[in-house]
Amino acid sequence: MFFPLLYCSLWGGSVMNLGTQKHKDKYYDGIDNLDYPGCFAMTELHHGSNVQALQTTASFDPITDEFIIDTPNDGAIKWWIGNAAVHGKFATVFARLKLPTYDTKGVSDMGVHAFIVPIRDMKTHQPLLGIEIHDCGHKVGLNGVDNGALRFRSVRIPRDNLLNRFGDVSRDGKYKSSLPSANKRFAATLGELVGGRVGLAYSSVSVLKVAATIATRYSLLRQQFGPPNQPEVSILDYQSQQHKLMPMLASTYAFHFATTNLVEKYSEMKKTHDEELVADVHALSAGLKAYVTSYTAKSLSICREACGGHGYASVNRFGSLRNDHDIFQTFEGDNTVLLQQVAGDLLKQYQSKFKGGTFAVTWNYLRESMNTYLSQPNPVTARWEGEDHLRNPKFQLDAFRYRTSRLLQSVAVRLRKHSKSLGSFGAWNRCLNHLLTLAESHIESVILAKFIEAVESCPDPSSQVALKLVCDLYALDRIWNDIGTYRNVDYVAPNKAKAIHKLSEYLSFQVRNIATELVNAFDLPDHVTRAPIAMKSEAYSQYTQHVGF
Numbered sequence: 001m002f003f004p005l006l007y008c009s010l011w012g013g014s015v016m017n018l019g020t021q022k023h024k025d026k027y028y029d030g031i032d033n034l035d036y037p038g039c040f041a042m043t044e045l046h047h048g049s050n051v052q053a054l055q056t057t058a059s060f061d062p063i064t065d066e067f068i069i070d071t072p073n074d075g076a077i078k079w080w081i082g083n084a085a086v087h088g089k090f091a092t093v094f095a096r097l098k099l100p101t102y103d104t105k106g107v108s109d110m111g112v113h114a115f116i117v118p119i120r121d122m123k124t125h126q127p128l129l130g131i132e133i134h135d136c137g138h139k140v141g142l143n144g145v146d147n148g149a150l151r152f153r154s155v156r157i158p159r160d161n162l163l164n165r166f167g168d169v170s171r172d173g174k175y176k177s178s179l180p181s182a183n184k185r186f187a188a189t190l191g192e193l194v195g196g197r198v199g200l201a202y203s204s205v206s207v208l209k210v211a212a213t214i215a216t217r218y219s220l221l222r223q224q225f226g227p228p229n230q231p232e233v234s235i236l237d238y239q240s241q242q243h244k245l246m247p248m249l250a251s252t253y254a255f256h257f258a259t260t261n262l263v264e265k266y267s268e269m270k271k272t273h274d275e276e277l278v279a280d281v282h283a284l285s286a287g288l289k290a291y292v293t294s295y296t297a298k299s300l301s302i303c304r305e306a307c308g309g310h311g312y313a314s315v316n317r318f319g320s321l322r323n324d325h326d327i328f329q330t331f332e333g334d335n336t337v338l339l340q341q342v343a344g345d346l347l348k349q350y351q352s353k354f355k356g357g358t359f360a361v362t363w364n365y366l367r368e369s370m371n372t373y374l375s376q377p378n379p380v381t382a383r384w385e386g387e388d389h390l391r392n393p394k395f396q397l398d399a400f401r402y403r404t405s406r407l408l409q410s411v412a413v414r415l416r417k418h419s420k421s422l423g424s425f426g427a428w429n430r431c432l433n434h435l436l437t438l439a440e441s442h443i444e445s446v447i448l449a450k451f452i453e454a455v456e457s458c459p460d461p462s463s464q465v466a467l468k469l470v471c472d473l474y475a476l477d478r479i480w481n482d483i484g485t486y487r488n489v490d491y492v493a494p495n496k497a498k499a500i501h502k503l504s505e506y507l508s509f510q511v512r513n514i515a516t517e518l519v520n521a522f523d524l525p526d527h528v529t530r531a532p533i534a535m536k537s538e539a540y541s542q543y544t545q546h547v548g549f
Contacts, residue, residue, distance in 0.1 A: 009195045009196045010039075010040035010082070010092075010193070011031070011037075011038035011039055011040050011083065011088075011090070011091075012031045012032075012038070013192075013196075014040055014092040014114060014163065014192075014193065015027050015028075015031065015092065015116065015163065016028070017165070017192035017193070018092075018114050018163035018165050018166070018192055019116075019163040019164070019165060020163075020164055020165055022160060023116070023163060027090075036089060036090055037087045037088055037090070038083065038089065038091060038092065039082060039083040039088035039090070039091045039092070039148075040081065040082070040091070040092050041078040041081045041084065041092060041093045041117075041150055042054070042078075042092075042094040043078065043079055043080050043081070044077060044078055044079055045074060045075050045077045045079045045149075047075075048080075048334070049333070049334050049337045051094065051112060052112060052186060054076070054094055054095065054096065054112050055072055055073065055075060055076035055096070056069065056071055056072075056076045056078065056094070056096065057069070057070045057096050057098055058093075058096065058097050058098065058113065058115055058162075059107070060097075060098065060099050060100065060159070060169055061156075062100060062171075062172065062173045064156070065159050065171060066157060066158060066159060067115060067156070067157050067158075067159060067161065068155070068156055069093060069095060069115065069117055069152040069154075069155040069156075069157060070152055070153065070154060070155075071150075071151045071152045071153070077149050077150065077151050078091075078149060078150040078151075079136065079149050080136055080147050080149075081147060081148050081149065081150055082145050082147055083146060083148075084119070084133060084146065084147070084149075085133065085134070085136065085146035085147060085148030086146040086148070088119060088120065088148075089118065089119060089120040089122060090116060090117065090118055090119060091116075091117050091150065092114050092115070092116060092163070093114070093116075093150075093152075094112050094113070094115075095112065095113065095115060096110075096111065096112055096113075097109070097110040097111065097112075097113040097167075097169070097175075098110070099175055100173055108175075110175055111182040111185065111186060112186065112189075113162060113163070113167060113189075114162075114163040115157060115162055115163065116157070116163065117152070117155060117157055117161065118157070119131050120133075128155070130153040130154055130155040130156075131150065131151070131152060131153075131155055132150070132151040132153070133148055133149070133150055134148060135148055135149075136148060136149055139327075140323050140326060141322075141323030141324040141325070141327065142323075142327060166178070166179055166185045166188045167179070167185050191278070191282055194266070194281060194282055194285050195266065196332040197285040197286060197288075197289040197332050197333060197338075198263060198266045198281070198285045200293060200328055200331075200332050201259045201262060201285065201288040201289040201292050201293070202259045202260075202262070202263055203328070204255075204289075204292045204296045204325065204328050205252065205255045205259050205296070207296055207300075207324075207325050207328075208248075208292075208295075208296045208299060208300075209252055209256075209519075209522045209524060210317070210321065210524060210529055211296075211300050211321055212245070212248060212249050212252050212299075212303065212519060213519040213522055213524055213529055213534055214307070214316065214317065214318070214531045214533065214534035215245055215303035215306050215307055215311075216236070216249060216516075216518075216519045217519060217533070217535075217536075217539070218307050218310065218311075218533040218534060219234065219235050219241055219245060219306060219307070220234050220236050220515065220516060221234070221533070221539055221540075222234065222235045222307075222308075223235070236512055236515065237512070239505065239508075239509070241306060242505075242508040242509060242512050243505070244302055244305075244306050245302075245303070245306055245515075246473065246507075246508040246511045246512055246515070247473060247474070247477040248299050248302065248303075249470070249511065249515065249518055249519070250471070250473040250474040250511065251295060251299075251474055251477075253451070253467070253470050253474070253518070254447050254448065254451045254471070254474045255292050255295070255447065257450045257451050257453075257454040258288060258292075258446065258447040258450045258451070261450050262281070262284055262285060262288055265277060265281050265284065266285070283342065283345050284446065286333065286339075286341050286342055287338070287446070288443060288446075288447075289333065289335075289338060290333070290335040290336075290338040290339045290342070290439075290443075291440060291444070291447075293325070293328040293329050293335060294329055294335050296325060296328070297322070297325060297326060297328070297329055300318060300321055300322040300325060303318055304318035304322065307533065310533050310543070311533075315531065315543075315546055316531040316532060316533050317529075317530060336436065339435075339436045339439040339440065340432070340435060340436070340439070342439035342442060343411075343435035343436065343438050343439040346438060346439070346442055347408070347411075347412060347415070350408055350409075350412055351412075377402075377489060377490050379490070381395075382490055382492055382496060383493045383496055385495055385496045385500075387503060390472075390476060390500060390503055391468075391472045391476075391503075393452045393456075393471075396448060396452075396472070396475035396476070397445070397448055397449060397452060397475075399475075399479055399486065399491065400448050400475070400479075401445050402491060403445075403482065403485055403486065403491075404438065404441040404442045406485075406489060407434070407437060407438040407441055407485075408438055408442075410434070411431055411434045411435055414427075414431050414434065415427050415428065415431055418430045448471075448474065448475055448478070451471045451474060451475075454467065454471075455467045466514055466517070466518070469507065469510055469511060469514070470518065473508060473510075473511055476500055476503055476504045477504050477508075479492075480497075480500050480501050480504050483497050483500065483501075532546055
């Protein structure tokens with residue numbers, strides 16, 4: 001799972017997406033046939049999320065027509081670089097481009113750029129002159145990935161090794177770019193690396209499918225207690241177990257459709273380079289990566305607990321799944337930082353509305369219905385509690401979008417108020433939790449919309465009925481999860497809130513009745529789940545054989 005991400009998306013992707021034809025001609029075949037194993041060297045010991053503050057330097061020497069790569073201090077050591085400790089022979093190194101100015105200033109800092117730097121000898125595999133490489137040590141998980149640290153001491157590379165799609169340096173040391181500002185060049189550079197986030201969001205759903213399958217199958221198999229003088233019952237017949245696992249199973253389906261749509265959009269973006277689609281994929285990948293990986297991380301612990309003592313056995317995989325997946329919340333963008341990016345984009349779209357601008361594709365619902373969502377709730381519909389109404393996709397989607405719109409409007413007002421006394425940075429920090437809630441609400445709206453589309457387009461009638469049931473559980477469980485917000489603005493009356501809770505519990509029971517079919521539909525063979533307690537047959541015998549009986 002992780003070698004393609006590190007190798008193809010990051011190392012190979014950086015060369016293909018940030019370089020020009022000369023780089024593709026020189027490196028593509030070697031990357032494709034694994035002759036040029038490489039790594040992606042962005043993160044430093046002192047800086048990860050704040051890429052613009054990276055300290056590694058690339059100084060141009062006009063006499064030799066080379067860049068000199070240097071690590072100026074310990075804080076600038078490249079850290080957590082996947083594929084660097086053992087295997088990598090090249091690195092895409094992100095460094096501050098320094099150009100001579102021939103005046104009293106001496107040098108001009110052109111900001112962070114990407115460079116191809118050979119780090120090991122192609123024949124002996126030894127580190128090249130001026131390059132120091134160390135293993136970052138044992139990690140909580142993913143110890144099959146050789147994360148390393150790199151220090152550069154006056155390492156010289158040809159000028160052509162600058163990945164120059166967005167900015168180039170001429171033979172005489174002059175800088176040129178088609179983009180007008182350093183910020184735009186930086187945004188364009190990072191924007192081309194969005195594939196990693198797409199891959200992580202999709203991979204996280206795969207992990208969740210495995211965990212949900214193991215926990216659901218075990219819960220169906222395991223029997224404990226029962227009515228007097230009657231057989232014991234499956235632990236999934238207990239409402240408490242259904243509450244733990246069935247909404248999670250529904251979320252897994254919701255995430256499947258949302259991330260599949262993201263992958264399709266990303267593929268189309270790479271083909272067409274349509275500007276509107278590019279903006280949409282950037283926003284969606286940041287939000288889904290953050291939301292899905294955080295949800296999966298929490299769910300892995302819930303699944304472990306739901307399987308009791310047997311869930312604690314390493315052979316049943318919850319420990320390794322949890323440890324290996326945990327870093328998903330950090331690499332390719334810290335989740336809290338990514339959610340702030342989503343919130344920031346939402347605020348820009350909100351501001352654009354009042355200037356007569358257009359919304360990006362992902363935020364179309366705000367453009368189309370902002371006034372409706374920001375009006376006072378209808379006191380009549382706020383009391384409707386019939387099942388047909390609560391299971392109506394229009395009610396569900398309207399509720400999700402109403403919450404997002406209210407959060408967006410309220411945080412915009414708060415930011416404006418606090419910025420007068422605290423400045424923009426202080427105001428943002430004062431409202432940060434509000435902003436994160438806004439971003440999560442928006443992503444939930446996007447996820448539900450894609451789930452509803454999938455249900456409505458399902459060609460098989462019986463499958464459509466099952467998917468509708470699962471979709472309804474996802475929607476109502478999410479509404480109930482934040483029922484306080486809806487109650488505070490009178491969007492939902494007390495009787496309706498109770499009806500939502502009651503129906504959510506009933507839908508969990510209904511989903512339990514098709515739980516086997518739902519997890520089997522993931523089509524995960526036993527050699528993929530690899531947990532004895534989740535085997536399709538003879539689970540207990542597989543488990544006892546494992547320990548030696």
